[in-house]
Amino acid sequence: xxxxxxxxxxxxxxxxxxxxxxxxxxxxxxxxxxxxxxxxxxxxxxxxxxxxxxxxxxxxxxxxxxxxxxxxxxxxxxxxxxxxxxxxxxxxxxxxxxxxxxxxxxxxxxxxxxxxxxxxxxxxxxxxxxxxxxxxxxxxxxxxxxxxxxxxxxxxxxxxxxxxxxxxxxxxxxxxxxxxxxxxxxxxxxxxxxxxxxxxxxxxxxxxxxxxxxxxxxxxxxxxxxxxxxxxxxxxxxxxxxxxxxxxxxxxxxxxxxxxxxxxxxxxxxxxxxxxxxxxxxxxxxxxxxxxxxxxxxxxxxxxxxxxxxxxxxxxxxxxxxxxxxxxxxxxxxxxxxxxxxxx
Numbered sequence: 001x002x003x004x005x006x007x008x009x010x011x012x013x014x015x016x017x018x019x020x021x022x023x024x025x026x027x028x029x030x031x032x033x034x035x036x037x038x039x040x041x042x043x044x045x046x047x048x049x050x051x052x053x054x055x056x057x058x059x060x061x062x063x064x065x066x067x068x069x070x071x072x073x074x075x076x077x078x079x080x081x082x083x084x085x086x087x088x089x090x091x092x093x094x095x096x097x098x099x100x101x102x103x104x105x106x107x108x109x110x111x112x113x114x115x116x117x118x119x120x121x122x123x124x125x126x127x128x129x130x131x132x133x134x135x136x137x138x139x140x141x142x143x144x145x146x147x148x149x150x151x152x153x154x155x156x157x158x159x160x161x162x163x164x165x166x167x168x169x170x171x172x173x174x175x176x177x178x179x180x181x182x183x184x185x186x187x188x189x190x191x192x193x194x195x196x197x198x199x200x201x202x203x204x205x206x207x208x209x210x211x212x213x214x215x216x217x218x219x220x221x222x223x224x225x226x227x228x229x230x231x232x233x234x235x236x237x238x239x240x241x242x243x244x245x246x247x248x249x250x251x252x253x254x255x256x257x258x259x260x261x262x263x264x265x266x267x268x269x270x271x272x273x274x275x276x277x278x279x280x281x282x283x284x285x286x287x288x289x290x291x292x293x294x295x296x297x298x299x300x301x302x303x304x305x306x307x308x309x310x311x312x313x314x315x316x317x318x319x320x321x322x323x324x325x326x327x328x329x330x331x332x333x334x335x336x337x338x339x340x341x342x343x344x
Contacts, residue, residue, distance in 0.1 A: 006030055007030065011177045014052045031049050033063065033066060052174075063105055074089075076092055077193075088322050094144055095141075095143035114152055119161075126331060130156065132156075205223075207253035210256050212256060218257075219234065268307070270336060271335055272336050284332060288314060288323050289321055298311075299333065309343075319338060323337055
């Protein structure tokens with residue numbers, strides 16, 4: 001069987017290739033050039049890819065995918081913040097680029113399967129949480145189409161990061177890659193998202209802070225500086241208690257702030273639902289952001305949209321993020337958050 005391995009230059013994908021090669025598969029490496037935004041980003045990665053490819057005696061290809069990445073991911077990232085949303089470019093990249101465009105391209109090479117260094121499981125029908133719950137990346141695959149799953153393989157599904165780092169200590173090339181540092185969460189954001197936005201948009205436009213009644217209570221640096229739940233970086237006249245961003249308004253360049261209790265939500269509407277099951281109504285647990293606790297909920301689906309009724313209050317739910325629903329450790333649906341509400 002011939003397997004294309006998406007090599008990033010990091011230890012997770014490198015060790016995946018190592019495992020598959022030792023299992024007797026015919027391996028070909030593939031590296032995606034997605035942008036030239038971060039200086040020396042590709043130089044370092046390709047240097048590592050050459051090392052691991054020579055060590056494993058496998059060929060590798062470099063795919064120039066900058067144009068599609070800009071359209072599908074980078075422009076989406078910039079536009080979302082301009083619209084007052086909080087985007088998740090990693091989810092968008094996985095669905096449209098890694099398991100979309102990349103998948104299509106490697107199939108043209110005559111391979112049977114695509115492998116990556118994601119910490120996640122699949123049985124060809126569903127996606128499941130990985131064994132390492134601290135590194136599990138199933139949330140980021142919530143928008144991947146079910147049709148590609150039969151041709152995906154994830155060698156790290158039952159391993160922990162600690163396992164991999166330990167195993168690499170006895171293999172010089174892998175040891176060097178393992179100690180070169182973790183890749184950044186958003187590959188094209190070198191320092192912070194505001195600096196990236198400033199390359200395209202005038203984000204520093206001072207505006208008014210208002211309360212839930214629309215009363216002018218302070219000032220801020222520009223609405224794109226703020227996401228739901230943020231409690232710093234703006235000024236509230238005479239404030240004696242913490243204030244949190246409740247929402248932003250791109251048209252009027254205002255941010256609405258309030259108490260932590262005013263952040264709480266228990267009803268969420270999502271769009272562009274990617275469902276792995278046929279049920280229109282189902283109970284599940286749902287994550288509303290990657291590093292948040294999953295909460296019990298009931299989902300009622302209406303075509304490509306759905307309403308999620310949470311069993312408990314959650315705080316800081318941001319429009320533009322994704323709700324990802326699970327049946328135990330099995331991913332069953334996901335969608336982009338477009339509206340939130342508190343129903344007492």
